[in-house]
Amino acid sequence: MGLREYIVRRILQLVFTLWAFVTLLFVLFRMVPGDPTTRFVMEYPTPEAREQRVEELGLNEPLYVQYVEYLGQLLRGEFGDSTHYREPVSELIFPLFLNTVVLMFTALIIAYTFGVLFGAAMGWLRGSRFERGGIVATLVARSSPEFWIGVILVWIFVFQLGVLPRSGIGAHGGELTMNVVDRYVNVDFLRHLILPALTGAIYYMATPALLMRNTMLEVLKADFIEIKKAEGLPERTVLYKHAARNSVLPLVTVVAIATGAAMGGSVIIETVFNWPGIGREMVASVTRNDYPVAMAAFFLMGTAVIVMNFVADLAYLYLDPRVKYE
Amino acid sequence: MSLETSTADDDSLDRRKLRWQRRLEAVRNWASVLKEDRMGQTGIAILAVFFFVGVFARPIELSVGPVWATVQPFSLAPYEPGARVAGTGLQGPSWDHPLGTTALGRDVLSQLLVATRVTLIVGIIAAFMAVFIGANVGIISAYYGGWVDDILMRITDVVYGVPFLPFAIALVFIIGASLVNVIFAIVLILWRGTARVVRSQVLSHKQRPYVESARAIGASDVRIMYVQIMPNVLPLISLYAAFAVAWAVIAEASLSFLGLGPPGMISWGEMIYDVRSAGALREAWWWVFPPGIAIMLFVMSVFFIGRSLEKVVNPELRHTK
Numbered sequence: 001m002g003l004r005e006y007i008v009r010r011i012l013q014l015v016f017t018l019w020a021f022v023t024l025l026f027v028l029f030r031m032v033p034g035d036p037t038t039r040f041v042m043e044y045p046t047p048e049a050r051e052q053r054v055e056e057l058g059l060n061e062p063l064y065v066q067y068v069e070y071l072g073q074l075l076r077g078e079f080g081d082s083t084h085y086r087e088p089v090s091e092l093i094f095p096l097f098l099n100t101v102v103l104m105f106t107a108l109i110i111a112y113t114f115g116v117l118f119g120a121a122m123g124w125l126r127g128s129r130f131e132r133g134g135i136v137a138t139l140v141a142r143s144s145p146e147f148w149i150g151v152i153l154v155w156i157f158v159f160q161l162g163v164l165p166r167s168g169i170g171a172h173g174g175e176l177t178m179n180v181v182d183r184y185v186n187v188d189f190l191r192h193l194i195l196p197a198l199t200g201a202i203y204y205m206a207t208p209a210l211l212m213r214n215t216m217l218e219v220l221k222a223d224f225i226e227i228k229k230a231e232g233l234p235e236r237t238v239l240y241k242h243a244a245r246n247s248v249l250p251l252v253t254v255v256a257i258a259t260g261a262a263m264g265g266s267v268i269i270e271t272v273f274n275w276p277g278i279g280r281e282m283v284a285s286v287t288r289n290d291y292p293v294a295m296a297a298f299f300l301m302g303t304a305v306i307v308m309n310f311v312a313d314l315a316y317l318y319l320d321p322r323v324k325y326e
Numbered sequence: 327m328s329l330e331t332s333t334a335d336d337d338s339l340d341r342r343k344l345r346w347q348r349r350l351e352a353v354r355n356w357a358s359v360l361k362e363d364r365m366g367q368t369g370i371a372i373l374a375v376f377f378f379v380g381v382f383a384r385p386i387e388l389s390v391g392p393v394w395a396t397v398q399p400f401s402l403a404p405y406e407p408g409a410r411v412a413g414t415g416l417q418g419p420s421w422d423h424p425l426g427t428t429a430l431g432r433d434v435l436s437q438l439l440v441a442t443r444v445t446l447i448v449g450i451i452a453a454f455m456a457v458f459i460g461a462n463v464g465i466i467s468a469y470y471g472g473w474v475d476d477i478l479m480r481i482t483d484v485v486y487g488v489p490f491l492p493f494a495i496a497l498v499f500i501i502g503a504s505l506v507n508v509i510f511a512i513v514l515i516l517w518r519g520t521a522r523v524v525r526s527q528v529l530s531h532k533q534r535p536y537v538e539s540a541r542a543i544g545a546s547d548v549r550i551m552y553v554q555i556m557p558n559v560l561p562l563i564s565l566y567a568a569f570a571v572a573w574a575v576i577a578e579a580s581l582s583f584l585g586l587g588p589p590g591m592i593s594w595g596e597m598i599y600d601v602r603s604a605g606a607l608r609e610a611w612w613w614v615f616p617p618g619i620a621i622m623l624f625v626m627s628v629f630f631i632g633r634s635l636e637k638v639v640n641p642e643l644r645h646t647k
Contacts, residue, residue: 013483020484028496136365143625145576147583147598148618151607159608264489268580282492283584286499298492306487
């Protein structure tokens, strides 16, 4: 199979996966026990008003008509109206999505920068005390659910030291009408960002650290490392310039996959720190039966995962020409 | 390798003996790895304590029809975990209540001990089911190939596109929070990892001479898959089972932390949810730290065991001190 054929196949697979996911979403939210209309339509004063609302939402149509209508809506980027806020879901969900993206990107950048450096050092100092301690520390971090890391950080930095805010996104961040730069570029916002981003960073750091260590061990066996050492280059140069650089490759795909997964993984962090993102909104909307919002949030998270998995495959292909297209 | 060319129909006593010897050898293999693996030992020791606590935290009663029997009469927990035992509500640690009491005047230590059970039940059952499904999907997919493989792997791809926790939240909320539903939601996602890894392993085993010879002799597909190939991928499956336990426990704790845990059952995640909803996070350190540390220790012990299993699966790792 040629390269082009592989890519075409992979794109078809992407479309299929997205379609299947969207269908799953439809089925999931129609699975609600009892009359589905009661969950989609909040209390209306009279039966007539309720009837009218049901008709507006198209809930009296047969399921397959609803399904086709639903697919059409998604293609147009519409998610219907929120039953709680009484406004279009798309307008209220995108600012929230942006908040989530900002938070999780910060977390991932910290996690992968430090994780890679830390993992490289562990691989380099193989068999040392530092390596053994490092592995245990990484496994401990990975064993802690995000909410537990969050609780510890809050306890230390908010309750004991009192240096950082407990929750929210800052005085300015809440105003979604402000333009993006004003919202995110101010000290107050940064102070609110530290703890949730750090929680995510600690949780996500284990993967790059352990993976980096393992590939380092492989790369260090290669002859060119011995040659570089024999050339008399300083250890640090060999470590970071030659060994680490060649070990980073497998991480690129992991970064892509982790980015997708982080969009869904933000649920817990956002709940702990009251961060106004799609994760927290999803939990809130599910508990208040606001299904259009829950569906939209879930849709964005799933799409992020699927698209980033796709990116990971292509990146791998581009970076490692030895890959065979199966 | 020569042992693996055992013929399919020749199920004589000798053959059976050989197979058992092979299995024993696998166990011995792990034991020899464990002997030098401090982390693995620690993991097993911690897990053993959790098992002990899980079984003896409260008496276990079984009822079959009208007959009631107490299977296990001991109770490590000093109090009934749901009973109000302190009049004034929130209390710090004391002789009567070594870990203090909750906002509703319940004994934290008793809750902590009893919660071990939910963790063990969810962790073991969810992981077992997920790995069972995943291993079967992987073996069948790889062995038959063709359209069977295509269909099963596309399903796996779709499941890989579903964000784990959001899916569990939505599903549990829609079908209702109960122990069974929480396990169900976890299993529906968790099998995917095992399926992919087992498939790729079986793909390579399929090409080996022992499978060829078994087929030449006329062994059935089912026999080749489960008697010939399965034992060879079992170490890998057990490794994935260990990780599945860890993910299942984290997922259950996270759901409970959001208030979507099984109602009427105390779990560690739910204890932290209770602290938060009582607004006692700042003062009641005795209430929030024990369950958090318990979750961490439990998952950690499973990861430690997983690492030593990894050395059995991949002997190259073995000489890493």
